[in-house]
Each structure stands twice: as C-alpha cells, then as structure tokens.
Amino acid sequence: xxTLYYAPGACSLAAHIVLEESRERYGLERVDLAxxxxxxxxxxxxxxxxxxxxxxxxxxxAISENTAILPYLGxxxxxxxxxxxxxxxxxxxxxxxxxxxxxxxxxxxxxERYATDPALFAHIQETGRTAFHGYLKQIDxxxxxxxxxxxxxxxxxxxxxTWTLLHWLHAVR
Numbered sequence: 001x002x003t004l005y006y007a008p009g010a011c012s013l014a015a016h017i018v019l020e021e022s023r024e025r026y027g028l029e030r031v032d033l034a035x036x037x038x039x040x041x042x043x044x045x046x047x048x049x050x051x052x053x054x055x056x057x058x059x060x061x062a063i064s065e066n067t068a069i070l071p072y073l074g075x076x077x078x079x080x081x082x083x084x085x086x087x088x089x090x091x092x093x094x095x096x097x098x099x100x101x102x103x104x105x106x107x108x109x110x111x112e113r114y115a116t117d118p119a120l121f122a123h124i125q126e127t128g129r130t131a132f133h134g135y136l137k138q139i140d141x142x143x144x145x146x147x148x149x150x151x152x153x154x155x156x157x158x159x160x161x162t163w164t165l166l167h168w169l170h171a172v173r
Contacts (some may be wrong), residue, residue, distance in 0.1 A: 003027035005046065005054035009169065011102060012053035015069050017158035022077040067098050074155040081150055090156055093149060097159050104132040105166060
C-alpha cells in the first residue's frame with residue numbers, strides 16, 4: 001500500500017488529491033511542520049531532506065519531491081501523458097511549479113528562509129507576491145479556452161490547484 005507523508009497547507013496536497021481521486025487504498029502520515037516533526041530523527045530516516053511530500057511505495061522505498069512523486073502517480077493511475085512530446089511538456093510544467101512557483105510562494109509565507117533580518121521580511125514577501133501573482137497569471141493564460149493544463153485531466157491539474165488554493169488560504173489569513 002502507498003503511504004503519503006504530508007502536511008496540511010503544503011505542496012503535498014497535490015499528491016494527496018491524486019491519491020484520493022485514484023480510489024486506490026493508501027495510507028496517510030501527517031507531519032506537523034509547526035512542531036518541527038520534519039526535523040525529527042524518525043522523519044529524517046524517511047527523508048533526510050526533512051521535507052514533505054514523501055511517498056512510501058508498496059515495497060517500502062520512500063520517494064520525495066513532487067517532481068518524482070507526481071509523474072509516478074500519474075503513470076500508475078493513468079493521469080500522465082503517453083505521448084513523448086506531451087510527457088516532455090508535462091515534466092516542464094512540473095519543473096515550473098516546483099522550481100519557480102513554489103519558491104515564490106515560500107518568499108511570501110516563509111521570508112525567514114531568505115533573510116535573518118526581520119526588517120527585510122516585508123520586502124521579501126512583496127517581491128515574492130509580485131512574482132507569484134505573475135506565475136498564477138501564466139497558469140491562467142495557459143488554461144485560457146481549455147479545461148485542463150494538458151490534453152486531458154492529469155496530475156498537473158491538482159498541482160496547479162494546490163498553488164491557487166495555498167495562495168488563497170495565505171491571503172485570507
């Protein structure tokens with residue numbers, strides 16, 4: 001059985017959505033980031049990077065990072081492009097979410113990762129907010145006139161939804 005290590009309000013939501021929609025039986029292990037559980041000895045044995053998501057596979061191997069987890073789940077559940085060019089576009093978009101959108105969101109939600117001086121936090125957040133809004137507009141433009149980011153519903157769509165939802169949740173706090 002697959003097991004997802006996740007944290008509420010984190011990017012692990014994308015994999016959680018895919019697992020839920022798969023209707024396959026899976027396990028969940030909540031990691032409390034506020035309590036620092038991601039830095040606990042027991043969690044670091046699962047993922048030495050101390051981050052969520054982590055997907056424990058049927059055989060016990062633990063895989064981290066959405067860039068690996070989402071394509072795996074997509075292939076397993078038929079939510080991944082079969083055409084090599086479409087797959088390349090999907091990998092490119094997952095990379096964009098992980099390496100561009102996610103860091104911009106982190107500038108908003110966790111400025112202390114980028115500076116030790118609290119006087120700089122507001123500037124870091126504003127820079128992140130400007131970038132993040134621009135990236136959301138790019139996603140919106142990509143969706144113009146279409147229902148899905150790819151040719152059909154895929155793991156890309158819950159990943160995009162995750163960033164939209166996390167932005168909204170952060171904005172209303």
